[in-house]
Structures are given as structure tokens and as C-alpha cells.
Amino acid sequence: MARLISKPYWRDLLAFGGLLGLLLLTMVLSLGIGAVQFSPSEVLQAIIQPQHPSTNSTAVTIVWDLRMARMLLAALIGAGLASAGAAFQGLFQNPLADPFAIGASGGAALGATLAIVLQIQWQWLGFSAVALCAFIGALLAVGVVYTIAEVGGHAPRTALLLAGAALSTMLSATVSLLLLMNEQPLYEVFAWLLGGLSGRSWDNLRSSLPFVVLGIAWLWLLARRIDALSCGDEVAQSLGLSLWRTRSAVIAAASITTAATVANGGIIGFVGLIAPHIARLLFGANHARLIPASGLVGAMLLVLADTTARTIAAPLELPVGILTAMLGGPFFLYLLKRSRGVRG
């Protein structure tokens, strides 16, 4: 059962401060790890004084040109997926809900595949063609699911989840069909489907940033209402909430966030499922705390996972989605075993 009693304010500050500090430390360490290793002090010097004569110029190039944008994008995507996951777990009262629960991944996959297969060249708001099509695909899929599940100005949870599952299956099948008919781009699509941040740079970060930040902020503003929703429809209605408006607002905010992360990162699984559970263990189930805390945890997890992805098999790169699933799966099962009955 959700804890609705707030802890003292200063403890929150301390806990968030600690989490933020840990995230920053992870980021600095991540910037130092790779083909060439730098100590945290070298990294900090390269960041703070890139022009200083005593600064190692190789470190400046590698940290600023090759690692910084990708690391920040990992943090952004992790934060976005985790916040959206936390919101969906609350909204659906389902601890297994993740950002892709209502079709965003299938839609994004089809969008990206079409862009790759048809060699679409549109660009918009700094999104590359593939990213843009994935973004639009994710939003369209969620829109379709919502339209199907809606009955009399109200979309029941179960209907949403079922419609999401059905549409995802259909869209994945379409992707497979497209790939069978067009072998050449197979590897490109496959790499995209597994999720990865290989070769991502400042442009990718710039295009995702506004949407993810906006989405997380919006979710945070909706936090009190998600609290009410996660206690069940009767409770929410008795508090005077419009179920339909609240639910559609949460879905819109979470889907914009998810779509913007998928656009530049592909389908990275598990972060959006696990991070909220970790955050809930640390901060309780109050969404005003849970959403930003999930974001911080998610950012940290994905920065860690991506650092592992680019170093564990060096000089090879692994798709980060494989790692999040392989590392996240067992961890999630352990959490499940340890705290059966935890409700989102």
C-alpha cells in the first residue's frame, strides 16, 4: 500500500542531494573510462579548463567530442524512461508496467524501420530521419491504443494494456515482414531495435532534450494526481478528479517523454521498469518524490550500462539494450523475490 505520509523535509533534501551527488560521480567516472583511461581529476580539468595549457589535449578531445554528449544522452534517456515508467506503474496500478506498456515501442520500431527501409530523408527540430519517424511512430501508436481503448470518454486500464499489447504485437510483426522483404538494412534495424547509443553526439542530445525535460516536468506536476489514481478509481473520483482528463494527461506526458528517448536511443528495455522500483525502495511511493527520484536512478543506471556497453568487450561495442536486459533481468527478479506484494 502506498505510503502517503511525507518524511521530514530535510531528509528528502539529503536523500536527493546524495542521489544527485552519486549521479555526478558516476558521470565523471564514466567520462574517464574507455579506450583511453583518465583519472577523475584529469576529466574534471578537461571539463573545467579545456583551454588551459596544463590540460591534457587528448583528454579534452575524447571527453568533449566523444564521450560527453553520449554520456549526457544516456542520462537523459535513462531519466526519461524511468520517470515515464514510474508514472505508468502508478497509473495502471501495475508494477510490471513500463514506458512501452501501451505500444510506444512497437510504433517507434515500425517508424524507424520504415525510415531505414524507405530511406526517408526528413529532418525536423534536429531529429534525424530515423529518430523523427520513431518519435512520430511512438506517439501515433499510443494515440491509436488510446482511441481503441476509449469507451464513453473513459479508457479503462485493462483495455489500454490489452490494446497496447495487441498493437505492439501487430507492429512487431509488420517490422519483421518489412525486414523479410528487405534484407539489406537488416543489421541497421536490428541494432536500432536492441537500443544503443553508439556514435550518438550533440545533435541527438539537442533534439531529445526539450521533449524529455518537458515530459518529466509535466509528469512531476501531475504527481499528486497520479498518487490519487494509484489508489484506485473510486478514491480518485471521491477526491474530485476527472479520471479521463488526468489519465489522458499522464499518458500524453509519459508518451512524449518515451517517444523522445526512443527516437535517439532505440528501444532500451528494463530501465523504465526497474528504476522506479529502486526509487520506490529508497523514497516510498509518493509520486512527487518518486518521479524525480526514478529519473535520477534511471539516469545513473543507463550511464552505468552504457559505460559497460562501450568498454566490456572493447574494442567492440555492445548494444546497451542487451546489457540493461541482461543485468536488469536478474536484479528485477531478486527485487521481486525480496519484496513480493510491493504495489506501485
Next chain:
Amino acid sequence: MTKVRFSRFLSVFLLLGSLVACGAAENGVTQLPATTVPPTATTDSVAVAPTATTAVSVTAELTPTVVVSNTSSSYPLTIKDSLGREVTLTAQPSRIVSLAPSNTEILFAVGAGDALVGVTKYCNYPEAAKSIDQIGGFSAKTISIETIVALKPDVVFSGDESQQTVIDALAQANIPVIAIKAENFAAVYENINLIGQATNHPTEAAQVVAEMQTRIDAVTTKTKTLAAADKLSVFYEVYDEPLMTAGPQTFIGQMVELAGATNIFADVSEEYPEISAEEVVNRQPAVIIGPESHGDKLTIDLIAQRPGWSQIKAVKDGKIIVLNGDMLSRPGPRLADALEALSQALYPELFN
């Protein structure tokens, strides 16, 4: 999500099917046939010692699985193919289907091109191959068994284990399948002889092999003289998104070595691994080479725009070489052309 994951499994199989032993051959980009360089007249036939870095012997002892008689094959003929399967042909095949672009090139080279009645959609060389009926793509899932059966072939030359399901299905239909697989130059010579033998063109096959060996020897004789300090380090870019290179066991990798250069990723064990851009910057290749298939993305300006790549020696010096990827990656007669093109592009001063 479970469904999404299932389809990922599906794509894994698809992917393996399409990547094994074909690499750049899987690009469907129509390319101009490379101009064939006339064989250099040389009486030099020194066996090339394997370079220290690869365990590949170029002119390894030819051990043809069938005894090559000089004039013609006698039928019924039993052949042991690349997968160790024994296949019996009752007569000289007059209707042949090829399931790999490299097989198609070999068949034309040995003079059996006229008998080809079915090819893959990637069989774009020689020109005549484009007008033959297509039976599908290269990966097993995209090959139409029904189309092959309808063509009533006397023999099918398939690719390697990645087409096992097709091989099995055709065997069920009593169509002889000869699987062809090559991991190094010696195996290619063997396959050319084997295909020549099976199609009753043993003499032409022996000529093709002899000419290839002569031309390859002519190149390696020159590139062997390079001092260690003059050897160029090469980054071969198979694909840009995701960033992929060719490992030392691939034909591209072997060719880079034979051309007297060093592959900056000679330490990987995979055929076509995804590698990190950071490693490319860190390993500072002197030359970047890539196939024409994504040549529009392999210009000096575009490469220099990639984050951090402007710091790479090859980019600073403007040393970007674009070659015909099919020629480089297909284990067939054009390997000699590919090696000549590659070594001349790398060391023009050696070949003037």
C-alpha cells in the same frame, strides 16, 4: 513486450542468416563492374609465406576434393562439397541455380554461366547475371524453395551452413545441392576447381585459378618489400550506423594484410564486429577504406564532421579510399581484382 522480444529473436536469426559470410555482399546497390586489370605478365610464382599476423596461407597446397583431369569430367560424378556432403551428379548439369553471388561469379568465370537458370537478387556481376530469373535473396528465409523447384535445376550451388534449411529442403525434393563455403584464398581456389569439375569445365577452372594466383603473387611480391615503417594502418568501415568493421578472418581483413597494410582491428575475433568510434580515433588509422555501398557517406567532409574524427590521421591527410565492396567481400574470382585495386590505392608508388 514479450512479443517484441520474440520478434527480436526472429531478427537475430534473420540477422545471422544475412551476415554470415556475406557482409558487404548483402548490399543491393547496383554497382558498375570493376574493370578487369589484365594479368601482369610474370613468370614469378613464388609461394607467399603467411604473414606473421594472419595464419592464412595464400597459396596453400591445393587439395582438390576431386581429381582434376585435364579435359573433362566423367559422369556419374560424386563430389564432396564444402560441408563434407557427398553429392552425385548423373550427367553434366544443363540447368544450374546459384544461391550466392560468389557462386554466380565463379560459374560465369569457368564458362558455366549459360547453364544458370536461377540466381539471388544480389547476383549483379557479371552483367549477364542480372537478366537471369531470381529465386530470392541470400539469407535462407528469403529464398523461395518453390521457385527453385519450378526451375527444375540439375544442380544447385548453395552457400554455407546459413542456408542449411534450404539445402535440406532441396535434398528432400531430390535436387542435388553442392554447398560452397570459403574462409580463405586457398578455399576459394578449391571451390573454383570444384565448381569447374561439377559443371564439366575443369580446364577453364584451372586457368581461372592459375591466373588469380599469378596476379595475387605479383601484388604480394611487391608489398612484401615494404619496410615495417612504411606499412599503412587501415580502418575498413563496413557500415556507419552501427559502426562496423571487418575482422582479420574476413576476406577484407586478409586482403588488407596481403596488400601490405595493417588492419587497426586485427585483434578482433568476430567477422563484422560493431566497434566504438572512440577506438578508431584512439588507434589513429593512416587510411580509411570503405565500400561504395555507403560511399555517399564516406566523403572526407562527412567523416570529418563525426565527433572527434577530425583528429584522425587519415582524415587530416585526406586519405579516404572507396572501393567496390562486392569485389572485396565475395569469395570468387574477383578477389584478384580487389587485391590489385586495394594495393594500388594504398601504395601507388609501388605499382607505377
